[in-house]
Amino acid sequence: MTSSHSVAVPTSAVGAVDPGNALRRLSREVSVLTHRNLVHVAHEPLQLSDVTIQPIVFSLLFVYVFGSGVTIPGGSYQDFALAGLLALNLTTATSGTAVGLSTDLTTGVIDRFRTLPMWRATVLVARSFTDLLSYLVCLAMVVVTGLAIGWRPKASLGSTVAGLAIPLLFTFALSWMTACIGMVAEGPESAQSLGLVLLFPLAIVSNAMVPTQGMPGWLETIANWNPVSAVTAAARDLLGNPNPSSGLDDWPMQHPLAAALIWSFAIIGICAPLATVLYGRRTRD
Amino acid sequence: MSTPVIEAEGLTKRYGGTQALAGVSLAAAQGTVLGVLGPNGAGKSTTVRVLTTLTRPDSGSARVAGWDVRADPGEVRRRIGVTAQDATVDQALTARQNLMMLASLSGLPRSRAAARAAELLERFELGHVANRPVKGYSGGTRRRLDLAAGLVARPPVLFLDEPTTGLDPVSRQRMWDVVRELVQEGTTVLLTTQYLDEADTLADQIVVIDHGRVIAAGTPRELKNTTGGARLEVTLSRAHDAAARALGPLVTGTVEASQDGRRLRAAVDGGTGLATAIVRALDQAGVLVDDVAVHPPSLDDVFHALTGAPVDSDRMVVSA
Numbered sequence: 083m084t085s086s087h088s089v090a091v092p093t094s095a096v097g098a099v100d101p102g103n104a105l106r107r108l109s110r111e112v113s114v115l116t117h118r119n120l121v122h123v124a125h126e127p128l129q130l131s132d133v134t135i136q137p138i139v140f141s142l143l144f145v146y147v148f149g150s151g152v153t154i155p156g157g158s159y160q161d162f163a164l165a166g167l168l169a170l171n172l173t174t175a176t177s178g179t180a181v182g183l184s185t186d187l188t189t190g191v192i193d194r195f196r197t198l199p200m201w202r203a204t205v206l207v208a209r210s211f212t213d214l215l216s217y218l219v220c221l222a223m224v225v226v227t228g229l230a231i232g233w234r235p236k237a238s239l240g241s242t243v244a245g246l247a248i249p250l251l252f253t254f255a256l257s258w259m260t261a262c263i264g265m266v267a268e269g270p271e272s273a274q275s276l277g278l279v280l281l282f283p284l285a286i287v288s289n290a291m292v293p294t295q296g297m298p299g300w301l302e303t304i305a306n307w308n309p310v311s312a313v314t315a316a317a318r319d320l321l322g323n324p325n326p327s328s329g330l331d332d333w334p335m336q337h338p339l340a341a342a343l344i345w346s347f348a349i350i351g352i353c354a355p356l357a358t359v360l361y362g363r364r365t366r367d
Numbered sequence: 368m369s370t371p372v373i374e375a376e377g378l379t380k381r382y383g384g385t386q387a388l389a390g391v392s393l394a395a396a397q398g399t400v401l402g403v404l405g406p407n408g409a410g411k412s413t414t415v416r417v418l419t420t421l422t423r424p425d426s427g428s429a430r431v432a433g434w435d436v437r438a439d440p441g442e443v444r445r446r447i448g449v450t451a452q453d454a455t456v457d458q459a460l461t462a463r464q465n466l467m468m469l470a471s472l473s474g475l476p477r478s479r480a481a482a483r484a485a486e487l488l489e490r491f492e493l494g495h496v497a498n499r500p501v502k503g504y505s506g507g508t509r510r511r512l513d514l515a516a517g518l519v520a521r522p523p524v525l526f527l528d529e530p531t532t533g534l535d536p537v538s539r540q541r542m543w544d545v546v547r548e549l550v551q552e553g554t555t556v557l558l559t560t561q562y563l564d565e566a567d568t569l570a571d572q573i574v575v576i577d578h579g580r581v582i583a584a585g586t587p588r589e590l591k592n593t594t595g596g597a598r599l600e601v602t603l604s605r606a607h608d609a610a611a612r613a614l615g616p617l618v619t620g621t622v623e624a625s626q627d628g629r630r631l632r633a634a635v636d637g638g639t640g641l642a643t644a645i646v647r648a649l650d651q652a653g654v655l656v657d658d659v660a661v662h663p664p665s666l667d668d669v670f671h672a673l674t675g676a677p678v679d680s681d682r683m684v685v686s687a
């Protein structure tokens with residue numbers, strides 16, 4: 083960096099302390115802001131209802147209302163439903179990222195951060211980390227509810243963990259997409275509704291809660307290529323639960339794990355840089 | 368003046384149909400206070416936003432602490448503290464949490480961040496609310512926290528956007544004391560204000576901004592001199608047509624009269640025996656006088672003269 087340094091003004095006495103290790107500074111910035119976000123959650127615990135109460139309600143509703151009318155070859159509806167409930171609850175929970183970012187952007191705090199010598203994307207990364215924690219809570223709620231109503235994993239511990247990690251990875255990826263939504267939305271309310279308008283069809287038009295075989299042909303094709311279906315099918319395979327989609331010809335249903343990974347990394351690869359650009363644009367006038 | 372620590376050249380900025388800045392230039396030397404004075408919507412905040420790297424100007428250039436705000440915003444941010452007009456502290460966090468967060472983000476390790484926060488809480492008398500969420504603070508308390516937040520990193524250059532707007536007189540006085548202390552320690556301060564007395568008291572240099580343009584610049588004394596000296600105020604017992612005519616030869620400009628015609632105002636050169644001459648002239652014209660006052664020039668007069676904005680509550684009209 084060049085500067086015709088005509089005046090000798092030192093850096094802020096405090097800021098000069100740690101000019102070095104960029105990665106250490108970055109991780110400190112992210113942890114400080116993550117902590118800040120968690121304080122916000124502690125102040126309004128009801129913010130967490132969509133990753134605590136909602137998963138329980140959805141799980142019970144789907145299993146006892148819808149499940150009563152569906153027969154699953156090779157297992158109980160509970161065993162079939164769990165991976166789908168993970169995908170459904172986690173997918174819709176990602177609207178939280180849109181709302182959280184949008185809320186931040188409407189307060190003056192972002193301006194304060196922008197006058198500090200911080201990495202520009204820290205706010206985004208810290209939001210993503212905080213939300214990952216809340217998505218972990220969501221996952222735990224679904225698993226506990228599932229165990230309570232009779233779901234059992236039928237695979238090794240390692241495979242079971244992988245079966246839970248795949249939906250979580252996909253959720254992390256999807257939260258970068260909803261981060262973009264949060265940045266283009268006018269405010270928290272529109273971020274919420276924009277998010278749900280996109281996320282509900284994404285979660286429902288899939289094999290998450292019903293086998294896709296019964297859908298009209300065109301809809302079945304869409305459902306089979308829906309990333310949520312790949313994630314759900316991969317989780318079912320890894321958890322050792324019934325996966326009726328395995329008999330389908332569409333490529334993602336033949337290779338659900340590969341498809342789930344490709345979808346997840348592709349979404350991160352596109353949406354994370356896009357979110358950074360949108361953040362820059364939104365916070366520059 | 369040595370090389371300025373804050374300098375701007377021909378800054379312009381347009382928001383949609385509004386020309387917020389139409390060519391603002393200013394400069395502040397190290398360890399001084401530059402007062403940016405102007406009415407609401409004059410472009411004061413936009414100027415601060417450009418200088419603190421928050422807003423890109425459409426044209427013009429600005430350097431803070433020797434670094435270009437456009438080319439090296441990161442270097443500028445390592446040297447500035449900002450207290451914006453809107454609250455930029457986190458409403459859900461306590462004062463202590465806010466200050467610790469900002470200290471950590473400025474590069475302090477945890478233990479020293481806590482010490483710095485405690486120091487600022489004490490200096491700004493925030494101890495009693497330190498552990499309560501900011502949401503419930505009174506306006507004055509929050510303003511003090513805003514200022515403390517801008518000082519966390521001990522910045523050599525400080526921007527204060529209307530730091531005392533909405534404060535009670537005691538809090539205002541306290542804020543002024545803090546600014547004076549900081550300047551004594553060598554901090555360079557740019558302060559925007561709508562209050563003439565604030566600029567008069569604190570600023571070494573003043574720029575007056577209106578409609579995005581600098582309409583005057585100089586020391587408070589220089590600005591006062593530009594209005595051409597003292598101001599005469601005469602209160603008549605009864606409105607009288609001859610009064611303004613009688614005053615004409617004794618004043619430098621036109622004579623303004625209040626709507627009821629009883630109060631007359633005009634710029635005068637001062638000089639010995641002026642009040643006597645005025646009373647005599649009015650007496651000869653058959654006008655009864657209740658009160659005569661010759662005021663030394665104030666920034667109010669400068670402001671009035673430059674912006675055309677009335678500074679008195681009762682409207683003055685220019686008489687023939």
